[in-house]
Amino acid sequence: MKLKDKVAVITGSASGIGRAIATRLHNDGAKVVIADINLEAAQKTAKELDALALQVDVTDSKSVDNMIAEAKKEYGSIDILVNNAGIHIQKLVIELTDDDWDAIQNTNSRGVFYSSRAAAKIMMRQDSGRIINIITRLGGNPFSSAYMASKSAIWGFTQCLALELAPYNVTVNAVAPGHIGPGTGMSKWFEAKAEALGQDWQTFEKNVLSSIPLGRWCSLEDVAAAVSFLASDEASFITSETINVTGGWSSYGATPQKEIFE
Ligand SMILES: NC(=O)c1ccc[n+]([C@@H]2O[C@H](COP(=O)([O-])OP(=O)(O)OC[C@H]3O[C@@H](n4cnc5c(N)ncnc54)[C@H](O)[C@@H]3O)[C@@H](O)[C@H]2O)c1
Numbered sequence: 001m002k003l004k005d006k007v008a009v010i011t012g013s014a015s016g017i018g019r020a021i022a023t024r025l026h027n028d029g030a031k032v033v034i035a036d037i038n039l040e041a042a043q044k045t046a047k048e049l050d051a052l053a054l055q056v057d058v059t060d061s062k063s064v065d066n067m068i069a070e071a072k073k074e075y076g077s078i079d080i081l082v083n084n085a086g087i088h089i090q091k092l093v094i095e096l097t098d099d100d101w102d103a104i105q106n107t108n109s110r111g112v113f114y115s116s117r118a119a120a121k122i123m124m125r126q127d128s129g130r131i132i133n134i135i136t137r138l139g140g141n142p143f144s145s146a147y148m149a150s151k152s153a154i155w156g157f158t159q160c161l162a163l164e165l166a167p168y169n170v171t172v173n174a175v176a177p178g179h180i181g182p183g184t185g186m187s188k189w190f191e192a193k194a195e196a197l198g199q200d201w202q203t204f205e206k207n208v209l210s211s212i213p214l215g216r217w218c219s220l221e222d223v224a225a226a227v228s229f230l231a232s233d234e235a236s237f238i239t240s241e242t243i244n245v246t247g248g249w250s251s252y253g254a255t256p257q258k259e260i261f262e
Contacts, residue, residue, distance in 0.1 A: 001029035002232045007075040009033040009067065011058055011115055012085025014041035016184035017134065017177065020220035021082055021227050022049060028228055030080065033071045037085070058085045058111030068118035077126060080231045081119040083112040083154075084134040090143045090189045090196075101146050108150035109157075116161060120170065129170040130231050133158050134223070137176045137244055139251025143193060151176075155242060162240035171239035175226045178246030179208055181217025213248030 008025045012018040014036035022032045022045065032051040036042040039055040046053035052074050056067040072078055087107045089100045116131055123129025135151040135158075155174060162172035180187060194204035209215055226243045229235055 002234075003080070003228070004029035006030045006079040006231070007033070007071065007077050008080035008082065008231065009035055009071050009078060009115075009119070010082040010084055011035050011056065011067075011111070012037075013082075014038050014045050016186065017180065017220050017223050018082070018084040019045050020224045021084060022051065024221070024224035024228050025080065025082075025231065026051065028232070030231075031075050033067075033075075035067050035071075058115060059106040061114045064111070064114040065118050068115070068122065072122060078119050078122045078129065079126075080130045080132070081115060082132045082134065082227060082231075083115050085111055086134065086186070088144070088147045088186050088189050090147075090192055092143060093145050096146055104146040104150050105153075108147070109153040112154050112157065116157075116172075120161070120165060123170045124165065124168040127169050129165070129168075131161065131165070131170065131172040132227050132230050133172075133174045134227075135174045135176045135242065137178045137246050137249065137251040141251055142255065143196060158242070159240045166239060171230070171235070173230050173235075173238060173240070174242040175223060175230065176242050176244045176246070177223045178218045178244070178249045178251075179212065180220065180223070184220065211249055212246070216247065218245055218247060
């Protein structure tokens with residue numbers, strides 16, 4: 001129970017990685033807030049974890065401010081903020097629309113700014129806190145330019161905010177998952193990528209796994225364990241860092257063949 005009575009707000013935690021993080025922090029003793037754009041799913045997850053469910057759209061600053069205010073009102077503090085909500089639209093640069101670009105940056109970058117700004121004000125007054133941003137293993141990856149741009153922005157944001165909040169005993173770090181296997185909303189993009197590369201699923205999976213030195217998909221629990229560590233007292237001297245949870249994979253996705261551009 002290393003997080004006993006800590007209050008943790010996790011965005012996008014109705015499902016996928018966010019739900020696994022909420023479950024892990026709950027098992028560590030934290031009071032968790034399941035904040036998601038999908039209220040029905042958030043309520044379902046919250047029920048399983050005896051948690052508070054809140055509807056939030058991280059692209060809307062008023063909605064985010066309300067999430068932080070409601071969580072503070074319910075539990076009295078905000079000790080841990082996990083910025084996990086994210087979306088991916090997988091397209092070649094020449095196919096990306098203005099709206100695709102904006103949707104990705106607004107959710108994955110702007111949303112992290114909004115939540116961090118609102119929580120930081122409370123954490124500074126508390127003189128304690130943890131902000132943990134879920135990014136991705138950064139590097140070249142075809143079909144993922146807008147997504148990578150949004151996550152790279154938060155890699156930089158993490159390091160700047162860490163310095164601003166260090167005098168207040170608030171740490172700010174990032175966790176960068178590698179390839180999460182089938183089972184989250186975002187994993188469907190792997191199926192689309194296999195198709196775009198002209199590979200059947202078995203061939204694609206074999207190629208992906210052979211590029212991961214530890215030879216398996218990253219699990220939701222692998223990511224949650226890194227978050228749990230960064231949220232704990234054991235990580236009190238770690239700030240401005242990124243933990244890659246990749247099994248040793250370094251991010252260079254397969255180069256698409258010229259035919260797909262035609
Ligand atoms: N799945 C992967 O392979 C992978 C790899 C690296 C990083 N990540 C990152 O992990 C995080 C979670 O990904 P996932 O695979 O669990 O995705 P997911 O689609 O399963 O879950 C995302 C959750 O965020 C919520 N959400 C979406 N837009 C929102 C908004 N505007 N406001 C509030 N909530 C919103 C969704 O309702 C959903 O519950 C994302 O930031 C993603 O970029 C995922």
